[in-house]
Amino acid sequence: MYGARMFPWWTEKQKRLAEDLAQFVDEELFPLSREYERSLKFPWKIARKVADKGLFSIGFPEKYGGSGEDYGTVGKCIVNEELGRIGFGMITFYGTTVYGLGSPLTHFGSEYLKEKYLAKLTRGEILGAVCLTEPQSGSDAASMELSAHRDGDCYILNGKKRFISNAGVADLYTVYCRTDLSPEAKAKYKHLSGFIVEADTPGFTIEKVHELCGLDGVLNGVLNFDNVRVPKENLLAQEGEGWKVMTGALNAERVIGAAGQMGPTRTAIESTLEYTAHRIQFGRPINENQGLQFMIADMVTMWTMARTMIYSTAYLIDQGEDPVLEASVSKLYASECMMKVAHHAVQLHGGDGYTKYYPVERAFRDAKVREISAGSNQIQRLLIWRQALNRYRDLRQERKSMMPGKETKADLPRAILELLAEDYLAHPGLFTDKEDLKYRLGIEDEERLKTALLGLEKEGLVSLYRSRPETISLIKANHKGLSKAKPDDYYRMIPEWAQEDLQKRLKDIK
C-alpha cells in the first residue's frame, strides 16, 4: 500500500479497520471492478461484496445492527478512502446509502423508522438515495419547490428532483420538500421537511437517466413525484425541520466525502509512479527527468496535505467539535487535489493516459464532479469566507474587551474627528468601523452618535459608508476633517535619512 499513513490519533480499532480494508479492496474489489469497467452498468456485485463484508454497519448504533459508533467519523473516512481506490463511480452507492439515508435516519428518524429501515440498511439489504436538487433549485437548496401537503394520515408529494444518484437502484429515497409556502417560514428556514420514500410508492417514477461525463456505473437522473402518498410516520424530525435534518450532519458528510476522493487520487499517483518507472524514452526511464519528478512531487504534496486535513478534521468532529471551516476546507481542497492529480497523471501517462486501459483517464473524468456537487466549490469558498469573517469579528470582540473605553466627550463631533485623525496616522487608507468608534469613545447612545456623524458629513468633514440605506457602518475623516482635527505637524512623518534632503530643497527654494 503506497504511503497511506495511519495517523497517530487513530485508535487500534481504526488501524485494524484500515489494514483489513486495504487487503479486502486489493484482493476482492479490484478484480470485480475490472468486470464493470467500460460497461457503465451499476456495480451490483461490488455492492453485494461491500454488504457481505458488513461495511454498511460501520459507525451505526449497535441497537440497529450497527458495529458501534466508536469507529467515529475517522473510521467512516477510512472506509470511504479505501473503497474509493477502485474508482469513485464504483462506490457512489455507499455514500448515498450511508450518509444520504443512514445519517438522517440515525439522527432524526423516529424509533419506528429506525427499526423499520435502519436495521435493513446496516445489514446491507437496501440502498439509499438523497434528493435535494431540482430543475430550478441547485446551490440555492432552500429554494426547492417539490411540495408536500398533509392529507389525513399521509403527505402528498408533487414535483421533480434531478441529478439524483442511485436513481432507480435505491430502495429508499430521502426526499426534502416544501411543506410551508409562507415567506415568513422560508425566512426562518422552517419551510422544508424531510421524508423517507419507498421506491415502489405509486406515483413515484424515474423520468430520466443522465449520460454523465464520468462516474461510470452511477445511475443519476430525474425523479417525478405525481401525487405520491407518503405515510406521516415517514417524516424525519418534525414538519418544518427539513433544513435542520439536511444540514444536521454536514461537517461529517463533507469530510467523509472528501476522504472518498483520496482513494482514487492515491490510485492515480500509484499508477503514475509505476508507469513513469517503466517507460523508456531518450534511452532512460522517463522518471529520471527532474521536470517530471517535480510534477509527481506536487501530486504527492497535495494528496498528503488533503489527507492530513481530512483526518484531523474528522478527529475534531469525533471530539465533539463543530469544525465548519475545516470541513469546508477539506471538501474544497480534496476536490481540487483530485482534479490536479488526475490532470498530471494523465499527462505523465502520455497517450496511454488518454485510453481506458489505465485508471487515470477515469479519475480525470470523475474528479470534476466533486468540484460541482455536494455544495460547489464556489459555495464552499463562500462558507470559508463567512467563517473567516466570523473569526475575525470574534477576535476583534476579544481585543475590545481588553481595551478600556474612553469616557464620552461632551463635544462628541470633536472627539470623533480626533479619533479619526489617530486612525489616519496608523492606517491612512482605511475607514474606521462604527462599532469600534462607539466602543473607543464610550458611547452607548446610538442616536447621539448618528446625529454627530450626520452633522460632520453635512459639514464636509467626514465620509460615511452605508452598508444599507440607513445603516452607517464605516467612517473616515476627509482632508478638511483631518485639518480641523489636528495641526499639520501632527501628521508629519519624515524619516531621519530624508530630513536633510528635504531641508536642503526647502533652503534652495527659499
Ligand SMILES: Cc1cc2nc3c(=O)[nH]c(=O)nc-3n(C[C@H](O)[C@H](O)[C@H](O)COP(=O)(O)OP(=O)(O)OC[C@H]3O[C@@H](n4cnc5c(N)ncnc54)[C@H](O)[C@@H]3O)c2cc1C
Ligand atoms: C454527477 C452528479 C451527482 C449528483 N448527485 C446528487 C444527489 O445524489 N442528490 C442531489 O440532491 N443532488 C445531486 N447532484 C446535484 C448537485 O449537488 C448540484 O449540481 C450542485 O449543488 C450545483 O447545483 P446546480 O447544478 O443547479 O448549479 P447552480 O446552482 O445553478 O450553479 C451554477 C454555477 O454557479 C455557481 N454559483 C451558484 N450560486 C453561486 C453563488 N452564490 N456564488 C458563487 N457561485 C455561485 C455554482 O458554483 C456553479 O458553478 C449531483 C450532481 C451531479 C453532477
